Amino acid sequence: MVPAFEVRQDVYLNLPVAQLEAHFEEIVGSAYSVSLFTDWQNERVNQVWVKRRSAGGDSGETAPALFEATPAPRQIHPIASLPAEPCTAQLGVPGPWYDRLPHFRIDELPSSGAELQTEYFMPRQHAVAALRAVTALHEQIAPLLMTSEVRTIAADNPWMSPCYQQACVAIHFTWKLNWEGVRQLLPEIEAQLAPFDARPHWGKLFTMAPARLHSLYQKLPDFQRLLTSYDPQGKFRNPFLDTYIFGA
Numbered sequence: 283m284v285p286a287f288e289v290r291q292d293v294y295l296n297l298p299v300a301q302l303e304a305h306f307e308e309i310v311g312s313a314y315s316v317s318l319f320t321d322w323q324n325e326r327v328n329q330v331w332v333k334r335r336s337a338g339g340d341s342g343e344t345a346p347a348l349f350e351a352t353p354a355p356r357q358i359h360p361i362a363s364l365p366a367e368p369c370t371a372q373l374g375v376p377g378p379w380y381d382r383l384p385h386f387r388i389d390e391l392p393s394s395g396a397e398l399q400t401e402y403f404m405p406r407q408h409a410v411a412a413l414r415a416v417t418a419l420h421e422q423i424a425p426l427l428m429t430s431e432v433r434t435i436a437a438d439n440p441w442m443s444p445c446y447q448q449a450c451v452a453i454h455f456t457w458k459l460n461w462e463g464v465r466q467l468l469p470e471i472e473a474q475l476a477p478f479d480a481r482p483h484w485g486k487l488f489t490m491a492p493a494r495l496h497s498l499y500q501k502l503p504d505f506q507r508l509l510t511s512y513d514p515q516g517k518f519r520n521p522f523l524d525t526y527i528f529g530a
Contacts, residue, residue: 294329302327315332322417329362331385368387397456398459399456403445403450469489
């Protein structure tokens with residue numbers, strides 16, 4: 283159990299990709315939680331959301347720069363064209379952890395609301411190479427994208443977690459409502475990320491073949507046996523489980 287704590291949230295704008303590649307671990311490790319929001323264009327990261335544990339008496343002052351990224355002068359939405367009212371407080375104002383660690387307020391609509399989502403997880407040591415691989419598709423991505431978020435996640439132990447026993451970098455895509463366009467693009471993204479053993483988010487959109495997915499989860503046979511032992515007749519199975527857990 284962790285005692286309650288306060289967090290302050292600062293947003294920085296226009297981080298050069300060259301700085302991110304040269305200082306990735308310093309940037310993502312600079313605070314309790316760091317999120318990078320990008321449109322993959324112009325060799326820069328649009329926004330860096332930095333969430334730091336706030337010590338008592340925090341002055342609320344924001345560092346003047348983060349590897350050449352500059353502080354946002356006002357509250358900002360991850361999708362910069364949208365109003366910032368749904369977002370949790372920024373500008374270094376301290377608040378309870380549950381009201382700063384999420385990007386969006388609990389009483390507001392998260393993200394754009396009308397969207398599609400995709401996310402892939404890779405071993406953290408491949409972060410810079412994976413980001414560069416996705417950037418190669420920036421022209422194809424641009425017409426379909428609202429924003430992308432890049433974050434890091436600690437290793438864990440659930441068998442079918444994308445972060446099972448490996449610290450990960452996650453690349454998330456918030457897409458416009460154009461499933462046909464996204465469906466055609468996802469295989470290209472997955473091919474770019476294949477050298478890094480990218481695992482898709484189970485609850486978001488992907489097109490990876492079941493056989494490829496199976497090869498990425500060393501505990502899948504144990505998970506299959508566990509499911510079968512508790513549900514031998516498959517009463518609680520569905521087409522998704524039949525395809526991606528039990529399929530070949």
